[in-house]
Amino acid sequence: MNVTQSIDEIRAQRWRDPSQSWGLVPTMGYLHDGHMSLVQRACDENDQVGVSIFVNPTQFGNETDLTKYPRALERDLNMLRDAGVSLVWTPTPDIAYPAGYQTYVNVEDVTQMLEGAARPGHFRGVATIVSKLFNVFQPNRAYFGQKDAQQVAVLKRMVTDLNFNLEIVVGQTQRAADGLAMSSRNARLSAAGRKQATCLYRALTAATNAFKQGEVKAQTLHAIMHEIINAEPLAEIDYTSIANADTLIEQKFIEKPALFSMAVTVAGIRLIDNMVIA
Ligand code: AMP
Numbered sequence: 341m342n343v344t345q346s347i348d349e350i351r352a353q354r355w356r357d358p359s360q361s362w363g364l365v366p367t368m369g370y371l372h373d374g375h376m377s378l379v380q381r382a383c384d385e386n387d388q389v390g391v392s393i394f395v396n397p398t399q400f401g402n403e404t405d406l407t408k409y410p411r412a413l414e415r416d417l418n419m420l421r422d423a424g425v426s427l428v429w430t431p432t433p434d435i436a437y438p439a440g441y442q443t444y445v446n447v448e449d450v451t452q453m454l455e456g457a458a459r460p461g462h463f464r465g466v467a468t469i470v471s472k473l474f475n476v477f478q479p480n481r482a483y484f485g486q487k488d489a490q491q492v493a494v495l496k497r498m499v500t501d502l503n504f505n506l507e508i509v510v511g512q513t514q515r516a517a518d519g520l521a522m523s524s525r526n527a528r529l530s531a532a533g534r535k536q537a538t539c540l541y542r543a544l545t546a547a548t549n550a551f552k553q554g555e556v557k558a559q560t561l562h563a564i565m566h567e568i569i570n571a572e573p574l575a576e577i578d579y580t581s582i583a584n585a586d587t588l589i590e591q592k593f594i595e596k597p598a599l600f601s602m603a604v605t606v607a608g609i610r611l612i613d614n615m616v617i618a
Contacts, residue, residue, distance in 0.1 A: 341421045343428045345435055347476050350390070353427050354477060360387040363509075364479035366470060369393040370410040371419050374514040374522040378483040381511055383424045390427040390477050391420055397433055398444075399465030410524055429476065436472065444468045447494045447501070450588050454581055455490045455612065458603060463494050470495055474504050482506055487513040487521050489599055489614040493588055513613070515541065521613045533607025536572040540613040543568040544600050547582075548615045556594045558582050569604055578603035578610065585616050 342353060354362055363382030367375050382389045393416060400406040413430070420428055444464050450456075451463035474482065484492050496508050514522045519541030520534075529537055543565040550564055565580045583590050585597035601614035 341417070341425055341428060343417060343430060345429070345431050347429075347431075347435070350427060350429050350476050351478075354388075354390070354479075361481075362386055362477065362479045363389045364473065364477045364482045365389065365391045366473050366482070366484070367391060367393055368395045368409065368524075369416050370412050370524045371416045372514075372522045372524065374485055374487060376419060376423060377514050378485060378511045379420065379423045379425060381509065382481070382483045385509070386479075386481060388426045389424070390429065390479065391425050392429045392431075392473055392477075394429070394431055394436060394469070396436070396465055396469040398437070398468055399462050401459050401461060410527065429473075436469065445471045445498065445502075447498050450490070450493050450497050453490075453583070453588055453590070454579065454601065455603070458578060463491070466491055467494060467498050471498070471502070471504075474506060479506055481509050483509045483511055485511050485513060486614070486616065487523070488612075489585075489601055489616065490588060493586060496586075519545070521611075523611065525609050525611065528609050530607045533574055533609060536574045537606045537609075537611060539569045539572045539575050539606070540602060540604055540611055543580075543602065544613060544615045547600055548617055551594055551598065551600075551617060558590075558592050558594055561594065561600075565600075565602065569602075572606070574607040576605045578605060585618070 363386035365378045365382050395409045397406055445467040446464050447467050456463050492510050499508055518538050520537050546568055547561045547564045561582055562580050569575050569577055580602045582594055583599050585599040597618045599614055599616050603612045
């Protein structure tokens with residue numbers, strides 16, 4: 341496994357044998373089973389797999405979140421080596437964003453709501469770095485997790501709009517045994533917070549089950565989610581949403597494909613989760 345900061349080295353290795361297919365898994369490191377399920381799938385579906393590990397400054401709203409982001413490079417590299425990855429890009433911010441940098445990718449409508457509203461500028465940073473990764477690696481397929489549903493909607497739109505010549509592959513959300521979606525943020529939960537954090541999964545399960553059983557009124561489905569979350573003293577709802585899964589436009593009477601999603605702060609840690617009914 342080649343680990344490099346150099347864009348030239350990435351390009352050289354990627355194009356050494358043009359007949360080989362390449363999968364790319366973009367990450368910010370501190371890898372867990374959610375990331376590794378994408379890596380595994382990429383290894384199954386491509387001749388070669390590249391991974392990027394880069395805590396991207398342009399997608400963070402404040403400096404503290406960026407500096408507090410957990411890092412464990414050596415451990416990450418061992419996991420990727422064991423999984424059969426060929427190439428890892430670990431750029432510094434100066435390599436990713438050279439002096440005088442002034443070019444950004446803005447996906448317009450689908451970035452306005454939900455995480456985009458809560459974190460202004462976040463998706464501009466995501467779309468910009470992912471465009472750069474696509475240009476550096478030129479993969480045949482790129483792998484993203486359903487856990488970040490809006491990110492998937494934004495990047496699919498971007499790939500269509502800007503004619504990137506690749507396929508976006510979406511991997512299922514990996515969960516702990518009690519349903520909590522895996523996230524690098526979970527490590528920061530207190531013991532009590534960790535217990536109560538299952539309310540996101542329980543609320544999404546209850547609402548999607550009610551929808552499957554015929555309840556289509558958004559108001560009723562939102563109430564189901566709120567009741568379950570509000571029963572946890574450490575949980576504070578940022579938003580619950582039931583939207584069209586492609587446009588992310590909020591619905592009053594739910595039709596498929598529907599994205600049920602939410603952001604909830606549990607014991608001071610902001611968690612997101614979602615389920616799609618296609
Ligand atoms: P991050 O390092 O947080 O930027 O995540 C890198 C990729 O892993 C993104 O495509 C995420 O959506 C994906 N990912 C994060 N958590 C999970 C999870 N629990 N299940 C599946 N994919 C995930």
